[in-house]
Amino acid sequence: MDGQDGLLFEGVPLQTIANQVGTPCWVTGAGTLRRRTRNLRKAFTERRLDIALHYALKANDHLATLSVLRQEGCGADVVSGGELKRACQAGISPSAIVFSGVGKTDSELTLALREGVGQINVESAEELRRLSRLARELGLDAPVALRVNPHIDAETHDKISTGRLGDKFGIDWADAIALYREASTLPGIDIRGLATHIGSQILSPAPFKAAYARIAELVIDLRAQGLTVSVVDCGGGLGVRYRDELAPPPAALAGAIAETLGGLDLKLAIEPGRWIAAPAGVLLTSVIDLKAQRDGVSDFVIVDAAMNDLARPSLYGAWHGIVPLAPDLAYAETGPQTVVGPVCESSDVFAKDRLLPAVRPGDTLALLDTGAYGAVMSSTYNSRPLAAQVMIENGQWKLVRPRQRVEALWADDSVPEWLDSE
Ligand SMILES: Cc1ncc(COP(=O)(O)O)c(C=O)c1O
Numbered sequence: 001m002d003g004q005d006g007l008l009f010e011g012v013p014l015q016t017i018a019n020q021v022g023t024p025c026w027v028t029g030a031g032t033l034r035r036r037t038r039n040l041r042k043a044f045t046e047r048r049l050d051i052a053l054h055y056a057l058k059a060n061d062h063l064a065t066l067s068v069l070r071q072e073g074c075g076a077d078v079v080s081g082g083e084l085k086r087a088c089q090a091g092i093s094p095s096a097i098v099f100s101g102v103g104k105t106d107s108e109l110t111l112a113l114r115e116g117v118g119q120i121n122v123e124s125a126e127e128l129r130r131l132s133r134l135a136r137e138l139g140l141d142a143p144v145a146l147r148v149n150p151h152i153d154a155e156t157h158d159k160i161s162t163g164r165l166g167d168k169f170g171i172d173w174a175d176a177i178a179l180y181r182e183a184s185t186l187p188g189i190d191i192r193g194l195a196t197h198i199g200s201q202i203l204s205p206a207p208f209k210a211a212y213a214r215i216a217e218l219v220i221d222l223r224a225q226g227l228t229v230s231v232v233d234c235g236g237g238l239g240v241r242y243r244d245e246l247a248p249p250p251a252a253l254a255g256a257i258a259e260t261l262g263g264l265d266l267k268l269a270i271e272p273g274r275w276i277a278a279p280a281g282v283l284l285t286s287v288i289d290l291k292a293q294r295d296g297v298s299d300f301v302i303v304d305a306a307m308n309d310l311a312r313p314s315l316y317g318a319w320h321g322i323v324p325l326a327p328d329l330a331y332a333e334t335g336p337q338t339v340v341g342p343v344c345e346s347s348d349v350f351a352k353d354r355l356l357p358a359v360r361p362g363d364t365l366a367l368l369d370t371g372a373y374g375a376v377m378s379s380t381y382n383s384r385p386l387a388a389q390v391m392i393e394n395g396q397w398k399l400v401r402p403r404q405r406v407e408a409l410w411a412d413d414s415v416p417e418w419l420d421s422e
């Protein structure tokens with residue numbers, strides 16, 4: 001907060017952006033993206049670990065975000081042909097791209113082979129054999145790591161856990177050695193190593209360590225059988241503090257990797273998404289109305305952003321800080337309030353029974369830490385156009401995506417001619 005400017009983000013008064021661009025509006029701080037990427041890298045160099053950073057595009061795939069991360073020396077982790085093309089469009093070298101994902105189609109695998117991606121993380125025996133056939137048809141060798149499901153509970157939200165028995169991701173670790181041996185004999189397959197990713201928003205180093213210890217065991221066993229293992233991709237998942245969580249620092253992740261895989265002479269990589277991007281973004285929204293309730297039920301603050309913009313609270317019950325931009329609001333005797341969007345779903349709630357200052361219609365609020373899994377998960381439900389996006393850096397700001405025009409929502413619809421007659 002700074003005098004009459006209200007809330008500043010990287011030196012820019014957010015109210016200026018809200019006034020000029022309108023709301024809802026996503027704001028991404030390039031300086032924050034840079035600082036966090038550097039801090040992450042430093043944690044590994046301090047442990048004398050040489051590690052490649054493959055930023056997970058799914059967290060925030062805007063070309064401006066990707067350009068910042070490319071400048072910071074990141075490669076990319078992608079999970080679809082669309083993400084692969086986006087990463088290339090942002091100038092990330094294909095050789096620094098890892099293609100993960102539980103269901104890659106023939107055309108996506110072919111695209112990855114033709115573009116010359118650095119690594120394809122294969123998630124099943126069937127995919128491995130399909131990839132072998134496709135690579136042979138193209139006369140190419142596919143650089144492959146096997147993504148292993150280590151059956152480790154990441155102790156995070158059920159819906160973002162990926163490394164337990166019963167989760168759809170990866171190759172059962174008990175099958176990994178046999179499949180690795182098969183991969184080493186398959187034409188068109190250049191098997192290089194292993195990958196794992198046990199979930200997202202992980203708040204303790206223990207599950208990381210348990211998963212990497214299991215991968216280290218596999219590396220040792222594979223090598224004992226005369227197989228070459230040169231690469232381990234440790235995935236993403238490092239959690240952040242949204243409310244009062246004790247999120248582990250990057251040093252804890254670096255420690256878990258150093259203690260398990262550090263001495264095995266491997267090329268190591270990680271795929272962070274949330275840790276880099278979440279605190280680098282806010283969603284600006286304006287209060288439309290206040291609606292009083294009786295019998296001790298919290299009054300409603302109705303805002304112009306909704307679950308179609310930021311899905312995390314409605315999907316996972318996620319908590320995001322909410323801060324009014326105006327500097328002069330008092331924490332009056334209003335009591336807790338419930339902040340909701342206008343979408344016609346009872347789950348369209350950003351915060352229930354939250355203690356907030358006495359906001360008024362027209363006031364702007366910032367929803368904090370929405371830089372990861374925010375804009376990328378937006379939809380146009382209720383015919384609500386996608387929100388505008390702004391990037392800021394060093395006190396300057398720029399509109400990097402205009403608010404979608406409402407006509408664009410139906411521009412690709414067509415009406416069958418038999419309905420046109422009347
Ligand atoms: C394969 C893979 N790598 C990396 C990530 C990024 O995870 P996070 O944003 O939690 O770092 C994900 C998403 O969970 C993923 O599925």
Ligand SMILES: N[C@@H](CCCC[NH3+])C(=O)O
Pocket residue numbers: 058160200201312316372373
């Ligand atoms: N969308 C989730 C994260 C999923 C991670 C993808 N593997 C979230 O918002 O927390």
